[in-house]
Amino acid sequence: MTPAIGAGGRLPGRVLVRTYALALALILLLGLAKILIAHKVVNVALTPPDRVVASGLLIGTTPTDIGLEELAAGLQVDGVVNLAAPSVAEQVTAASLHQAYLYLAVRPGAAPTWPQLRRLASFMRRHTERGAWVYVHDDVAGPRAVTTAAMLLLLRGQTWAAMSAQITRPGLDSLGEHQRLALDRLRSALHQAGRSPAGNPYAKARIEPW
DSSP states (O other), rough: OOOOOGGGOOHHHHHHHHHHHHHHHHHHHHHHHHHHHHHHOTTTOTTOOEEEETTTTTEEEEOHHHHHHHHHHHEEEEEEEEEEEHHHHHHHHHHHHOOOEEEOOOOOOOOOOHHHHHHHHOOOOOOOHTOOHHHHHHHEHHHHHHHHHHHHHHHOOOHHHHHHHHHHHHHTOOOOOOHHHHHHHHHHHTTTTSOOTTTTTTTTOOOOOO
């Protein structure tokens, strides 16, 4: 049915208002879609305790094959770091999805060593500089993953206050005594570059941006 045309061949005012409103709504939706895509949050559903720590860094539990596929498709995760038990199956799945894989042996209750942190920071840098994300996990998104994420933020140059805000108080409260001590020693080494006590296992630590 052809809409009635007003005098002078123009559409009635009510029809014009509706047309303009529809056009404006479409423009707004397109703009919102661009923003969502730019921030990589389209079609990404993280199941707690998996969570975003910072741009480019996710921590969580041991992923399933489907979980890795969803992370790759939805958030462009192209790097996986395993802090838990070695898993050939997980490594094979990651390879099939063209995800780089890094295994770091960190015992329950422990924290990454300085050599491990340097490898991890380099791994993070290679992937995040291209706009991709890295998924760091232990078995239950527990203290090992939280400690590692906190250390990565400190290595990035963040202050203790900024790191604490991103990790959250419950996350820091979950850490064991050894892990808290490791964080404190890393912070001390970074603040006293070249002057940290020789007994500090992180004495050689330097800012490693990623």
